[in-house]
Amino acid sequence: MKEIIAVIRMNKVGPTKKALVEAGVAGFTALKAIGRGKVVENIEIIADRKKQLLAKTNPEDPKAEQVATEFLDGRGLFPCRMFTILVHDEQVKTIVQAIIKVNKTEHKVGDGKIFILPLVDAVRVRTNEHGDAAI
Amino acid sequence: MIMVRAIVRPDKKDSVLQELSRAGFNAATVVDVVGRGKQNGIKFGDIVYDEIPKSLIMVVIEETEKDKILDVILRHAKVGENGSFGDGKIFISAIDEVYTVSSGLAGL
Numbered sequence: 001m002k003e004i005i006a007v008i009r010m011n012k013v014g015p016t017k018k019a020l021v022e023a024g025v026a027g028f029t030a031l032k033a034i035g036r037g038k039v040v041e042n043i044e045i046i047a048d049r050k051k052q053l054l055a056k057t058n059p060e061d062p063k064a065e066q067v068a069t070e071f072l073d074g075r076g077l078f079p080c081r082m083f084t085i086l087v088h089d090e091q092v093k094t095i096v097q098a099i100i101k102v103n104k105t106e107h108k109v110g111d112g113k114i115f116i117l118p119l120v121d122a123v124r125v126r127t128n129e130h131g132d133a134a135i
Numbered sequence: 136m137i138m139v140r141a142i143v144r145p146d147k148k149d150s151v152l153q154e155l156s157r158a159g160f161n162a163a164t165v166v167d168v169v170g171r172g173k174q175n176g177i178k179f180g181d182i183v184y185d186e187i188p189k190s191l192i193m194v195v196i197e198e199t200e201k202d203k204i205l206d207v208i209l210r211h212a213k214v215g216e217n218g219s220f221g222d223g224k225i226f227i228s229a230i231d232e233v234y235t236v237s238s239g240l241a242g243l
Contacts, residue, residue, distance in 0.1 A: 008236065034166075036161060036162060037162045039161045075156065077152070100234060105237075108237055111236035113233060114234040114236065116230065116233070
């Protein structure tokens with residue numbers, strides 16, 4: 001048994017849910033979270049999107065540039081969705097690939113992370129089943 | 136790799152995150168949670184508050200950096216010199232694998 005924790009973009013929740021069902025996941029839990037990732041060191045990656053963001057702001061606002069940069073380069077926190085999925089050992093690979101496939105964007109950064117944790121036991125409350133039978 | 140889950144006071148969240156970033160741990164996920172600890176919540180006469188708001192900070196790091204991150208969190212999540220009840224807890228769990236969605240590659 002493994003626990004998969006996936007932190008993804010808010011606007012990818014719908015496609016991710018669909019992909020998980022197609023990959024054969026019985027159930028999952030989703031939480032709203034806020035997060036940040038590694039600091040983007042290569043400014044070229046975010047240059048285009050920064051220009052787009054700044055075009056929407058008030059040019060006289062002195063903080064606009066700083067806020068836009070922090071939002072894009074990973075120093076500021078922004079909303080994301082945290083999925084917790086319990087799976088059997090042999091399912092891990094297909095599910096990780098399914099999540100990656102639907103969540104990948106052309107932005108190169110900020111698409112999220114997937115963590116795989118070992119799980120000691122799981123219990124189904126209704127029937128008191130333990131271990132793999134509970135998933 | 137290990138996952139560090141720190142439950143801290145909501146008002147200490149910002150300073151902990153800022154210091155983590157300064158120490159080189161920029162990546163983090165934060166969830167607002169409610170819970171109670173060993174004291175079974177706070178009692179005022181007959182009224183018990185056992186759903187106390189806290190912030191859960193999740194950071195995944197290499198195991199070699201464990202002491203460094205614990206030092207940062209322990210120093211900045213405390214209230215007062217010796218700490219107070221309700222300052223929180225830190226849990227550390229093992230991580231088998233990590234994938235980055237943008238690149239599709241394994242690893243932090």
